[in-house]
Amino acid sequence: MNEVAMTVLLLALLFVMLGSGIWVAFSLLIVALSGMALFSSAPLGDVLATTAWGASNSWALAALPLFIWMGEILFRSRMSEDMFTGLSPWMGRLPGRLLHVNIVGCAVFAAVSGSSAATAATIGKMSVPELTRRGYPEKLILGTLAGSATLGLLIPPSIILIVYGVATEQSIARLFVAGILPGIMLMVLFMGYVVIWSLTHKAQIPAPDPSLPLREKFARSKRLIPVILLIAGVIGSIYAGIASPTDAAAVGVVLALVLSWFAKTLNLETFKAGLIGATKTSCMIAFILVGAAFLTVAMGFTGIPSLLAQWIGSLHLSPYALLGALTVFFVILGCFLDGISVVVLTTSVILPMVEQAGIDPLWFGIFVVIVVEMSQITPPVGFNLFVIQSLTGRNIVRVAMAAAPFFAILLIALGLITAFPEIVTALPAVMGH
Template identity: 75%
Template sequence: MEQLWMALVLLVVLFFLLGSGIWVALSLLGVGLAGMAIFTSAPVGQVLASTVWGASNSWALAALPLFIWMGEILFRSRLSSDMFNGLSPWLSGLPGRLLHVNVLGCGIFAAVSGSSAATAATVGKMSIPELTKRGYDSKMVLGTLAGSGTLGLLIPPSIILIVYGVATDQSIARLFVAGILPGALLVGLFMGYVAIWSLLNRDKVPDDVERLSFIEKVKRTRSLLPVVLLIAGVVGSIYAGVASPTDAAAVGVALALLLTWLSGDLSWESFRDGLVGATKTSCMIAFILAGASFLTVAMGFTGIPRMLAEWIGGMGLSPYALLAALTVFFVVLGCFLDGISVVVLTTSVILPMVEKVGIDTLWFGIFVVIVVEMSQITPPVGFNLFVLQGLTGRNILEIAKAALPFFLLMVLALAIIVWVPELATYLPNSMGR
């Protein structure tokens, strides 16, 4: 009972700090300090110093700024227009035609970006004017972008999977590989929905098929070659065991700089802006991780995670019941916090419960990322909704309504992953530890 009151007090402190507009990292540090100062006799200063240094001095974390920088470099290149030109000849014959470019374009860019917001912004900047000009239904254009933009969280290299791996001491390489099949599943579900919708709404899909010979299609596909090489260099080196995620991130940055230089997009201004943008984002994430790491240690001193795990264990919840409750919890929390904050804020408390009921923590990482993807397109703080609002000037609730079918498809994907967990565990188990 004492730990329950402690948890309620700290929860009130957390929501007060977050509601007051204080940075997430400072809020996490504040809750940890309050918990240790009020409920323990541990030396707060020493614990804070050693924990923050330990959280910052992590080799696995070195991959994070490199992947972010790679995404920033490509964000400022003409990669997205090359993708459109390379994909559109092959997709214009499918039901839904060029709407599939949004889905596949986001899937491909996610594999070289790692960021949900960067994926939605980059592909959206190219496809929204193009598809609107050709007369495609605006709701489906926005919906496919909002839903598919979240793939940046799951398809490797994923920034949020790196954060989860660091926060839970999981192998980042295995997490990356675990995200491949679930990412492909989501792409397949999104494309299937677009095809079915277009067959039921033929009047909303313009007949703008461009008649091209097979040779011309192949010629246009050459513009996809740089992207394919980049994906092969990054993901392929990890899966083959040639490089660690950190090494692969460095390879990705070098390849991205080389490709943008060869395409003529690399200038001093774009290089500087990309480096500054990556530095800002990386510092923000590292600061949040340091705050979350201290909160994790503070919670360990108070005994709250152990108490909650024992409480959940005493309730006799099945793994499915626990996952259902956690799904609702994560979606609600994700309505008010960004995905990285959700992961680092909850892992210290949630993981003991998950381990208590025998859920694989590697599989749980993929589960969490899909749920966080869902929260990226739920108001009031769905980050992808804000990105698309900035691109289009449309009402955020209108964009959320357009994204609703894709939210439901993610729920279906989540159910499939729960029903067939091998989708997330087969590839990492086949590559060994």
């Protein structure tokens, strides 16, 4: 059987497995075992054992369960209420008023949780009822939440950047630094859209609350101090070179537990629930990583990746054309898989082509994350859409339509970092990581 037929057969098997609802990790393992059994004579058991150990035995991966646990602790704390109270006095005079609390709140929570779904759920639980009660348009409430929650994938500490760093052997600290400016840029673009929409639909935005004295604004903002301390403790220790991402994740867990204790939201029940939630998510990701690593090795034995690389090389695509094709590919894949699965499944095959085209792997990591962010708000498997649907009880199509303008903004952000790669590369270069 020639390589093209092998590729088609294995891809068909993978999509059948994923479409049938089998766990992603099992699907990857079954396809890898089938590929090796059919198209190579390598010893299956030995290769599986060494690959599973190699994929799991990485110190960088230790940061993953710790950051996830930190997010779980904060998810069960009073943090989203504190952020709403602390941010709203400063947003009341901007066009769009308290809709900006959704965006800034998501950006702040993203900086301490690293998860898109956790960001959507935590901020949404507080902001959706509050903004609905005040009479803000539902389309904008849902859209700002769906779009801004994707910042959880980009603003460090990002779980998906840790996975990309491990999969591609890039420095996680440098990836974290590279994510800052694109994250801020996206936040500004989202706020800009809300400002423009509000100025052109003035009748649909409620009247502002009575203005507060400056002293009262600062008094309310005191509730942001714990959050700011947590961000400074985690991110600051990485950027200052004091701690590795793994050390900083441990610091983050301790700080989150302390903050939750002071906020009187930490008890035995919430502690156990956070620990179990973090264990389940971490095991799922670790299992997917093992499956993807074994699939990568199996594909190496079959020779499919080199064939694909040769085929794409024979097309003589320019770097821009390659990025355009990969964007379409990732968005389609993201319609059926979660972001982490997309990254671990594709990077080993795609990275050689990207490097051959002269594209910086560090820059490409941020590019991939923004594309994966887009897939988080595209049906049928946009995880953020599901989270918001379960929060609000609204039809998934309605939620997807509300998120559509923010999908377009993410596309604009891709264009900006492609035209001006310094947005991604400047900070890592300046900070010398």
